[in-house]
Amino acid sequence: MAYQKQQFSKEQALQKARHYCGYQERSHTEVKEKLYSYGLRKTDVEEILSSLIEDNYLNEERFAAQFAGGKFRMKQWGRVKIKYELKQKRVSEYCIKKAMKEIDEEDYQKTLEKLASAKWDSVKGEGVNHFVKMSKTTDYLLQKGYESELVRAVVAALRAPEG
Numbered sequence: 001m002a003y004q005k006q007q008f009s010k011e012q013a014l015q016k017a018r019h020y021c022g023y024q025e026r027s028h029t030e031v032k033e034k035l036y037s038y039g040l041r042k043t044d045v046e047e048i049l050s051s052l053i054e055d056n057y058l059n060e061e062r063f064a065a066q067f068a069g070g071k072f073r074m075k076q077w078g079r080v081k082i083k084y085e086l087k088q089k090r091v092s093e094y095c096i097k098k099a100m101k102e103i104d105e106e107d108y109q110k111t112l113e114k115l116a117s118a119k120w121d122s123v124k125g126e127g128v129n130h131f132v133k134m135s136k137t138t139d140y141l142l143q144k145g146y147e148s149e150l151v152r153a154v155v156a157a158l159r160a161p162e163g
Helices: 010-023 028-037 042-054 060-075 079-088 093-101 105-122 130-143 148-162
Strands: none
Touching: 010 028, 010 042, 028 042, 060 079, 060 093, 060 105, 079 093, 105 130, 105 148, 130 148
């Protein structure tokens, strides 16, 4: 039996979309894709999106702020990675900038230092010198999405005591 894509009426789709948005914050793109997956036409999708925005189920600014805060707190991502992910979700530049301001500067620096220190201490093994530790710690922090100039400063500070 061939897979039949489920079709929903506009009203059913609106109810499902409200539930989808009520469960957790969503980006406009995520909701739009979901609505198209219900087999709706472009005009219906646009109308439902408008309705969700009017009823405050969908708010890109709120989504961006929550996404940024969550990824920083839970996954300890840096700003570079968070910005990239928000761009992938087609969030506006304005909302991205606003969301970045939600991340407390002091917490950000402390988290970066904590991650750097933990990684530095975890690099062990045969022939491991401070160059290897620096390289591995730097790569790890850049991959987490921290800005290269902040990473360089933090790694230099870790190296100094061994110096």
